[in-house]
Amino acid sequence: MSKSEKKKMATSREVYHRIIWDVRLDSSAFIVGYQERLSSTGIREKPLAQWTTDGDIPFHRIRYIRCQDVVVWDREQYLDLISSGELPAAAWKSETRENLGENVVTILNSTAIFTPRPVYKYDIQGWQADTQKAADVKLDNLAIASFNVLCDLYEKEKIATEKRLPAIVEQLRQCNADIIAIQEATPPLIELLLSQNWVRNYYISDNSAAATVRPYGNLLLSRLPFTLVEHQFSGHKRVLVGSYQINGQLLHVAVVHLTSDYAQNALEKRQHQLATIIAYLQKLPGNSLIAGDFNTRGNEQQDILTGAGCVDIWEKLHPDAAGYTFDPQHNTLAALMSLKGIPVRLDRILLRSPNHDWQPQSIDLFACEPIADTEEKIYPSDHFGIRAVLKFAKSFPASPLSSALSTVRPVYQSAVVVIPPDNVLPAIQAIRERYDARVERWMAHINLLYGFLPESYFAEAVEIIAPVLAQLQPFQITLADFQTFTHRKSSTAWLRPVVEPETALHELQTILENLFPQCNEQSSKTKAGFTPHLSVGQFPSPEAAFAELPEWHPVSFTVDSIALISRRGDEPFEVRHLVYLGQGKGDREDKGDKEDKGGKGGSELGELIKELEPELTPAQQLQRDTVLEVVTQACAECLGFQTSLQLLGSARLGVQSPDSDLDAVCVIPTYLTGEAFLVSVQQRLQGLCHTQLVLDARVPILRLKLEGISLDLLYARAENYQLARKHPQNLDSISLKAIIGCWEADVITEIVSKYVSLNTFRELLRAVRAWAKARKIYGNAWGFLGGFSWALLCAFCCTFDKEVEPSREKLLANFFQLLHHRDWQQAIALTDFGRQYQVQLPRDWLPVITSIEPFQNTARNVTRSTAKIIQSEFARGATLTKRILADEEKWTTLFAPIDLHQESEIFLILKVSDRDEHELEKCCGILEGYIIGLIIQLEQLGIFVRPWTGVQKMENTARLVLGLHLNADCTSDTVEQLAKDFLSRCACQLLVVSW
Template identity: 85%
Template sequence: MSKSQKKKMATSREVYHRIIWDVRLDSSAFVVGFQERLSSTGIREKPLAQWVTDGDIPWHRIRYIRCGDVVVWDREQHLDLISFGELPAAAWKREARENLGEKVVTILDSTAIFTPRPVYKYDIQGWQVDAQKAAAVNLETLAIATFNVLCDRYEKDKIATEKRLPAIIDQLRECNADIIAIQEATPALLELLLSQNWVRNYYISESSTAATVRPYGNLLLSRLPFTLVEHQFSGHKRVLVGSCEINGRLLHIAVVHLTSDYAQNALEKRQQQLATIIGYLQKLPGNSLIAGDFNTRGNEQEQILMGAGYIDIWQQLHPDAAGYTFDPQRNTLAALMSLKGIPVRLDRILLRSPNNDWQAQSIHLFACEPLAGTEGKIYPSDHFGVRAVLKFAKSFPASALSTVRPVYQSAVVVIPPDNVLPAIQTIRQRYDARVERWMAHINLLYGFLPESYFAEAVEIIAPALAQLQPFQITLADFQTFTHRKSSTAWLRPVVQPEKALHELQAVLENLFPQCNEQSSKTKAGFTPHLSVGQFPSEEAAFTELPQWHPVSFTVDSIALISRRGDEPFAVRHIVYLGQGGSELGELIKQLEPELTPAQQLQRDTVLEVVTQACAECLGFQPSLELLGSARLGVQSPASDLDVVCVIPTYVSGETFLASVQQQLQELCRTQLILNAQVPVLRLQLEGISLDLLYARIENYQLARKTPQNLDPISLKAIIGCWEADVITEVVCQYVSLETYRQLLRTVRAWAKARDIYSNTWGFLGGFSWALLCAFCCTFDKQSETSIEKLLTNFFQILHHHDWQRAIALTDVGRQYQVQSPRDWLPIVTSIKPCQNTARNVTRSTAQILQREFARGATLTQQILAGREKWTALFEPIELHQESEIFLILNVSNQDNHELEKCCGILEGYIIGLIIQLEQLGMFVRPWTGIQKMQNTVRVVLGLHLVADCQSTTIEQLARDFLSNRIQNSGVRIQLAIVYDSLSAYPCS
C-alpha cells in the first residue's frame, strides 16, 4: 500500500469540487465511475464535467474517479491521489504543466515574506514582551470571535466613538472567546482594552505603543500562548498569523481585513491577498483558521477557498440563514458607511482541518443591538461580530496526561447520595475539622490532575467506566487509623460484589499511574474509607462516637472534584458507570432524583406525626394540604415539606401553631415564627424539614371559588395549593402529568446547574419554573411527547418569547398588565389577584436568564443533530469567569444563633442591594446562596461596571446597606472589591 493510501482520503464530493474549482486542473480529463444496477457490469461512467451535483444520483454511489487510464480516487481501494499531490500530468492544464510542482501565482502565492512579531503578556510590571516559549495546551473546545469595530477615520462626528468604545469592550468581554480577532482597532481602543482586568488573562499582538494600529489595524488576542508573524500588503493593510499548539497539534489563526469596494480593482486585490494568505498557511503543518472582515459579496472567493480545503463555518452550520454582519437596513452605522445599502455577510470564520481534528460546533452573531440611551441610532460598530465554537474531534490520548504532575487541590471520589448524607454529616459536623473543606466522600485518586485537565480526563475515564457496572456499598461500622499523636475515625464500606470498589480504583489508577498515592501509601494497598472525625486516640474515638446504624447505597458514578484557593471542594464533573448515563433520563435521575420508596415512606410517616399532633390540638382529624414540589409530585431527597392545615374560622391560627409546637417539642426541634407575612411553625423530624402553615376556612371547595372571602393570611397560605392544582389541570389537557413532571425535574436540574434557581437572588424560584414548564407544554397536544422534544421546545419558546407579554395559563392571568421596568420577566399566577411570580428579577438577572434560554435553544438543537451531548446542557456555570470584579460581603458573629438570623436578613434584603448597585450603572451577577464557614457567612456578587463608578462608592453603598439592616453589637461586617479571582480572598 502506498503512502497516499494510508492517509485519510477526501470524500467524493470534496474531490469533485477540488477538480472543478482548481483552475490549474483540466476537469474534462476526468471521468466518474458510479454504481448502476441496470448496467451489465454494475458500473457506468460519465465525464466529471457533466456530473450534476444535485441530480438523481447520490454521491455515495460514486465508486471511482479516473484521469485517462489512471484511477485517482477509489472508494473501495481507499485510494486518493488528488488530496496528496500525486495526480498524473494529464490532469493539469497545459500552462500549469509547464510549471508543474510550482504554485500558480494567481491562485496561491507562497513566496510572500511573513515577518516574526513579538507577543505581549501582562505581568506585575505591565504589558511586556512574552519571552517564554509558547507552551502546548490541551483543550476540548475552542471559542473564536471576530469583530470589525469601526475606526473613527471617517464620519468621525457621526459615529459617537466615545460612547462606542466602552460598548465594544463590553461585547468582547461578554463573548468570552479563547481567541479574539479584531479589525479596525485604533490606539484609543487598544489603550482602553489593555486597561481591562479581564484582558490580562490574554496574550496580545500589540503593546501600548500601538505601533501597528495607527491609524487603525488588526489585533489578535488569545488565552493560549502563541507565536506571531505578519505580512504587510500596503501601508496599513496587513495580515496577522498566530500559531498555537493545542492537544499536540498546531493551529494557525490568520486575522484578515481584505480590501473593501471603496478601492479600485477591489476584487482583484482581495483575491491576491487571499492567495497570499492561503499560500503561506498551506506551507504550515496542522490546522488553520482564517477570521475577519473578508469584504466579500456572496461566494466570490469560494473557488480559491474550496480548492484549498477551507470550510465556511456559517454556511456549514446555518446554510439557510443569511447571517448578515453588515446590515444597512438594520444598523444605522452600516447605513452611514454603505455604498449600496445592501445587507451582506462580510465577516467570516473559515476552518481548514485536513484530518478533521477540529469540528465546528456552533456559530452566532453578537453586538447586534443598539446602545442604551441612543434611541436605536448608535450600534457598537457598523459590523456585527461573529463567534464560533470548535470541538476537538479526536480522543485525547491518555499518554499525554500521564506526565501531568498530581496536585492536592483535586481528587476523584465516590460521594454518597443525599438520602444517606444527614446521618454522616451530623457526625462530621461535630468531629471532623475538615467538614467545611470536604464533602462526605471516599477517595479513589488523591492527588489528581489540575482542574484545567478535567475535560480531557473525563474523555479518557468515561469509556473505561462504561465497561463497569454499578454496585452496592454498605457503610457498616466505624474503624480507625492510628497516627503518632492522634486517630482518624472512618466508616468502613462493605461492597457487593466484593471487589467492585477495588476494581474501580484500579481502573482509574491504571489510566493515571502517577496518581497512585491511595494504593501506595500503606502496605495494605488501597483501603477505601469515609472519614468522619479526628480524635486524640483510638479509645477516645470509640468512646465519643455515637451508635451507628448501617446504611446502603448504589455507586453508579464517580465525581471529579477540585477546590479553588480557599474555597471548599466542589464537583466539576460526574462520570457514570455502565452504559445508561448518556441518556437524558438517566442524567436527570442523578441530578434531580425522585424519592425512593423508603424516602417516601419516611415523609409519609412525618406527615402522619404532624397530622396527629394537629388532630390532638383541634379535637378532630384535620385536612393537611401539601404545597410546592410535593403537591406537583416532583419532590427530590433535598426537598423540604410545606403543609397547610385547614382549620375552622373560629380557631386562632397563632394559638393553633403554638399548640402544635407544644405537642411536638419533645419529638423534634421547632421554631415558631409569628411575625412573618404568613405565620409558620418550622420543625425538623427524622431528618425532614417541614413548614406548617394554617388557613382558616369553613368550606375548602367553596373557598377556592370565592377566595375574596378569606382573611389575607389564610389566602396567602392556601392559594399556593390552588395555583398548583390549576397547573395540573391545564397541563393534563396537553401532555400526561408524568411527562410534565419529567420536564419540570429536568428544567430544575438545569437551572440549578447554571446557578439561576433562586427567587431570593433575583432569578426564578420553583413556582416560576413550574409555570414556565406548564406554559411550554400548552404548545404540544401529544400526551406521549418525549422529554427530549419537550425540553427543546421549552428553550425555543422562551428564547423567542416577547417579554412585553405575560406568560400565564389562564385568561385571568393573561389580562395582567405588564409594567416596565418592574416586570422584567412577567410569569403570572392563575387566580385573582394575579401577581408576577418573578417580581424579584432585575435588569441584570433578566439578561442572564434570557442568555441562558438562548444557550439552551442552541445546545438542544445541536444535541438532537448529534453534534453535542446532553451533559453539555447541564455544564456547571463557571462563575469565576462571569465577572471581572467581585463584591465580597463577609458577616461574622461568634454566636451561631445570631449568625443564622443574619443569614435570614441577608437573604431577605439582598435583592434590594442588587437593585441599588444597578442604579449606579452596574451589571450584577449574583452567586445564589450564602457561603458558610465557621463563624462567618459570605455573599458574593459579580459586578461589571458600565459607568464611571469607584470601588469606594460601591463599598460604602454596601456597608450602609448592611449596617442599616444588621444591628447587633456582636456582628462584624467586612467588605472588599476583588478583581480577577476570588481564590486569593479567604472567607475570614
C-alpha cells in the first residue's frame, strides 16, 4: 500500500492531547519513547502523564507511545491504533472496562442509557403530564439557580426540617429564576412546592407521587417548556437532563448531585459520573449547562471539564472570590454535616457553549442568612444556593475554526488590545517616552488577551471575533489616575480605566477569553483576575513613581473597536486588524472578505478564488507551524539560545496556499560562519526529515522536507533582525541577499495598507495568482513572472484606486486595465527611488522594480517572447473584466485554462530519465535553472518561444516543453542541434520531438 493510500496518522501532539483529555482513557497506562542522543539506545522513556507540552523535549522527538507492552503509536512504523480505534483494554479506565465488558473498542460508540421521563404542568385539573412538544421560546437573558436543600435522612432531629421547608420554598420564589435545579428534594418538599401559586407558572420534573425523590433526589423546575431524560447511577444517585428550545437553538440542563466523600472511592465515582454526563451532553446538538452539587474540592475535576470545553461560571466572573457554598464556619447546619469543618465551593454551574451563543453575565449566592425568628440560627440548608444569569448572543453561523484554533498555542508576539484614539495619545506618550522602557516596542494599550495566537491565524480569529463583537455596544473609558503594581525589585505605573457601563470592559475580556480559552493569562496570572490597565513606566518603587509622575488630568474616550496586534522578529508591535463593536460597523481590514462586494459576480469570483488558490485550512496551518517549530528548535539548539525564523514569500504576505513551500531566514551571530550553521542544523535534524545542503548556490540553503512540507532555510549574519534592518550596510552580501526579501515584503504591506485593507490586497493577489497559473504565465524560471513580481504588480495597482475600500472585483478589473495600457518603458515601483530605475533593453522587457536598494528588476527573466505573451494576457483580461462587470460574461471565462497545444506550430520536448528519484529531481532542477538560457538562444535565431511552465513527471521520466514558431530561415534540424548543445552542458539525456 502506498503512503497516499494509508489511513491518516495522527501527529504526536494530537495523540498526546487525545489521551490526556479523553476522560475514558487511563493516561497513567501510557509511556512515551523519545529520541535522546545521550542514551545508549538513542531512546528514553517517561510516563506520558509526566510529559509537559512546554518542556525541554519537543514533540517531534517522540518516537513511539506504548500502553503497557503494546505500542499504540509509532512514527517510523506508521502505526496509529488510537485513530483506528484499536486500543488495548488496558488503555481504558476500570469503570469503562466494567461497563463494556470485553468489547472495549466499542467505547467510542457506546453511551449510558438515558431514559425519557414525563414533565408535569399545572392546568385546571391539577398537575398533569405535559404531552405537548416543547415549543421554541425567545429570550435575551436566562436565570438559572441551583440549591441543595438538605434532606432529613440524617440528623433529622437536629435540622428542623419543618421550619426549613417553608424557608426553602420562599428562597426559591425570591431567586426568580427561569430554571431551578434542586438536589436532595424529598416528597414533603414536592408536596409543598406543588401547593404554591407561583410554582404553577413552572413545569416540573415530578408530580405529587414523588416517584423520583424517594428517599431524596434531584428536581427540575422551569418556566420554559422542556423534555426530560434521566440516567440512574445507583439506587438513588441520578442525573436529570432537561432539553429546551430557546431562540431556535437547543439548550440542555443537567441537574447533578455527585457522590460525596462519605462514600468509598468517592473521587473515582465522581469522575465516572461526571464523565458519563459530559459524554452524553457532547453528543447532543446545541449548548448545555451542568448545575448542582458537585461535591468537588478545589479543581479535582478540572481536566475533565477543560477537555470538554466547560466553563465554571463562578471562576470566570469571580476568580478572586472563594464563593463557598458549604461553609461550616458560618452555617450551623454545614458545621453539623461537615466531615472536616473546611469551607468549600461544592455547588457549581458550568456552561458549555461551543459557539459562544450564551455568555455569563452574573453569578451570586442566595439563602445565605439564617431563618428569621429562629433562636437556634437555623439556615434554610447546609448549602447556600447559587444563581447565574446568562445573556444570549444573537445567533451567528457556527464556525469550524473555533475548535481548530483552540489547540493553537499562544505566543508572546501577538495580543488583543484596546488602543486609545489619536486625540488622547499625546498626553500618554509624553509620559511613556520619559519613563517606559517599552515605548519603542508597544503602542499605548490596554491588554485584553496576551499571549495570543500567532499572526498567521489572525484572519481566522477575526472570523470568530467579529460576529460576537457585533452584538456588543461601544462603551466609555476614562483614564482616571495613576496606580502601581509592585514587583520584587521594581514597580510599574499605570493609568486606571474607569468604565461606563461598569462591567463592559470585563465582559469584553471575558467574551474574548471564552472564544480563545487557551489565551487566559490576563485573568489567571493573579488572584485578582483581569485587571485592566495602561502601563506608562517603570520605577524603583511606588513612592518613586508617584514622586516623579506629572499631574494627570482624566481623559475619556469611546471604545468602539479592539485591535489584533503582532510584532515580527525584533520589530515593534503593529496593528494588523481592527474589529468593531456594535451592529452596522465592519473591520476595515476585513471588508475585502465580503463575497457580495462589488456588485455583479462577487460571490462567483470568491468561489473561484477559493477553488483555484485556496487559503490554508487551520489543520494545514498547524502543520506548517509544527514544521517551523521543529526547525526553530533545531536552530536554537545549534546557536545555544532561543531564536525566531523570519518568513519569506507568500507566507510573509499572508497568501500561502496548500501547495506553497516555506522559505525562512535565521539571523545568526556574526562570529559564526553560515555554512557551519547550516551543517549543524542538518545534523540536528538527521533522522527526522530528508535534508539537502546546497552551499554552492547564490545564497546557501538547507532544503528539508518534514511531514510533507518543503522548507528552505537561509541564514543572515547580524546582531539581530532589527539592527540588520536599520543598518543593512553592515551585512555581508550573502546575508543581505537572504534577508532582503523579508524587508521587501514588509514594504509592500506597509504601502498597500495606506490604500486598501490587507485582506483586500490578499484577495486581489490570490485572484491574480490563480489567473496567472490558469493561463500558464506563472514562473520566473520560464521567462514569466514569479510570485514576488505578481505581488508588486498587485500592490502597485492598489495605489491607483481612490475609493475608500474598493471591491476585489473592481481592483481586479483595474489591475488589467492599468497593465494593459501601461507604457513598459517606465519602471513599475512602489517607492520614489525605485521609480528612478533606468530601464534598459533587452534586459528589462517588463521592469517591475524592488523597493529597497540595490534596486533590481524582479522580472529580469522575462524575454522578448514571454513579454509579448504576458502583455497579450493583460489585454485579454482587460477586455473580459470589462464585459464581466457589464454582466456580459462570467468570471470563469477569465480563469479558463489555456490550451497550449493550440498556441504553437511545433514543440521542442526535453526528456530526461533516471530510475533514481533523487537524481531525476536533481536533473530537473538543473534544467529549470538553465532553461531560460535556451529560450534566449532560440529567440536569437528569430524563433518565437512559448514555454510550458513546470516539469511534467511520469514514472522515471520527466519532460520540459517549449512551443515554437519558426521563421523561414530556421529549420527543425537547427533547433534540435541547438538544444543538444545546450543539454550536453546539463549532462542530461535528451529526446527532441517536433510535430
